């Protein structure tokens with residue numbers, strides 16, 4: 001790109017462009033973080049490149065694998081498809097924010113106990129997704145595996161292995177650790 | 191991705207004004223399709239108008255017993271809504287058969303209706319595609335088209351509409367409300383998506399700057415049962431090869447109310463009017479269903495590699511009608 005006459009490259013790089021970037025706040029794992037970011041930045045890139053939180057992984061970057069799953073205001077979402085600026089003031093929980101001090105989250109413990117991983121790349125996404133999924137089931141959200149005769153208002157959806165597999169289908173595991181992932185989640189499901 | 195400005199209007203009229211004032215802009219719902227296409231370079235808006243926080247997230251019964259669904263209601267909340275599950279189960283089932291739990295939490299009603307085709311050439315900016323660049327050609331017709339259209343396609347485009355939700359809405363006679371620079375209008379979902387003809391760059395009849403504000407379901411018809419069935423390459427988290435939404439009521443052993451729509455077969459949800467006309471008043475036998483569905487699918491013009499879809503759709507539809515007949519008898 002040709003430099004503007006009279007301005008060096010270095011200076012030009014620092015000219016803030018109010019059009020394509022914004023300053024806003026995200027609450028990440030309970031901490032207020034104010035950021036100035038290019039509008040193109042996704043939540044995933046904000047976490048990994050700007051906040052040093054590399055738990056959420058980039059698998060496909062297109063919503064197809066679930067490795068980037070985080071909780072946004074308590075609900076699971078693919079952070080690779082969320083523009084950070086559009087999440088202004090949201091509360092974001094990553095796998096780093098699940099433990100309470102030294103006490104791992106029950107799902108983290110279950111994944112360890114069941115050895116529910118091989119390479120581990122998909123694991124943070126699996127665990128965040130499972131946290132969100134258990135909450136959805138508790139709130140009575142149905143799934144494609146829920147019997148069609150079940151009516152609304154019958155309380156929490158019971159979670160057998162079929163339900164867990166269906167509800168977790170947005171999280172792929174290239175190592176094929178699925179059987180143990182389902183076991184681990186079943187251990188924690190009510 | 192091209193740099194862009196970002197705006198978050200507080201009201202519908204502000205959003206519409208902003209859209210009208212910036213021809214290169216796009217409305218941002220959940221972003222699960224738009225952000226993806228921006229990463230691929232298919233969409234290059236200079237301005238995103240974020241409509242996801244507009245006060246359009248309500249679901250309320252209408253005076254006549256229908257349901258108003260705000261454009262920013264998330265797919266997961268719509269699928270879980272007690273009124274939807276109990277009175278319009280085909281809609282809930284269609285949503286739950288689509289995408290993943292994460293995506294449904296983010297995707298909005300408005301964005302789902304306007305999601306673009308998954309044709310691989312459309313998503314690849316190094317390839318020609320009449321939908322992306324009018325006049326550049328359609329490589330899918332001779333190339334990879336196993337997942338593409340068998341009905342209503344044109345020389346210029348053989349793409350399919352990927353939405354499961356839209357198929358259920360078409361069968362349920364839902365309407366879409368649009369707010370645009372020239373005012374407010376209501377369009378039937380069955381008239382909202384178009385066939386490709388010679389201008390496949392237009393997926394729908396939406397006009398520049400128009401914002402979807404709500405979708406309205408008419409009241410459920412008394413005694414009718416409904417369902418959604420989808421066939422795909424894997425058990426979950428895959429787009430439809432073929433799908434069907436059906437609404438049926440039976441009186442004195444004969445079909446009374448019938449509404450049938452196919453997904454995955456065409457550039458829009460395919461309302462099976464030919465089959466419906468044959469079925470109204472017909473006996474509720476497998477033979478009668480097969481005759482009607484065959485009459486509808488006689489219009490199919492499969493491409494080299496997607497003829498299997500016709501048989502798939504046929505079996506889905508007949509199976510759905512048989513199941514609904516059993517259920518209608520027991521209600």
Ligand SMILES: Cc1cc2nc3c(=O)[nH]c(=O)nc-3n(C[C@H](O)[C@H](O)[C@H](O)COP(=O)(O)OP(=O)(O)OC[C@H]3O[C@@H](n4cnc5c(N)ncnc54)[C@H](O)[C@@H]3O)c2cc1C
Pocket residue numbers: 062063064216217218219220221222223224225226241261265287288289290293296297298299300301302303304305352353354355400401402403427428429430
């Ligand atoms: C991996 C993957 C798998 C998927 N599988 C399925 C599937 O099996 N079945 C299925 O049906 N879908 C599937 N989807 C698609 C998903 O359902 C859509 O991406 C989603 O519904 C789009 O909603 P959104 O709110 O995120 O839209 P956005 O991405 O925000 O917007 C989509 C389009 O709508 C426009 N828009 C948004 N809101 C409005 C409004 N209110 N008024 C006017 N214009 C508006 C935008 O400008 C854009 O052009 C899948 C997606 C992914 C990534």
Ligand code: SF4
Pocket residue numbers: 307309310311312318319320321322327328329330331338346347348349390
């Ligand atoms: S089928 Fe339509 S979307 Fe696909 S390449 Fe042809 S013109 Fe483009």
Ligand code: FES
Pocket residue numbers: 057058059060061062063064065066067068069078079080081
């Ligand atoms: S990285 Fe987000 S879904 Fe794959």
Ligand code: FES
Pocket residue numbers: 116117118119120121122123172173174175176177
């Ligand atoms: S453990 Fe390797 S991808 Fe799941």
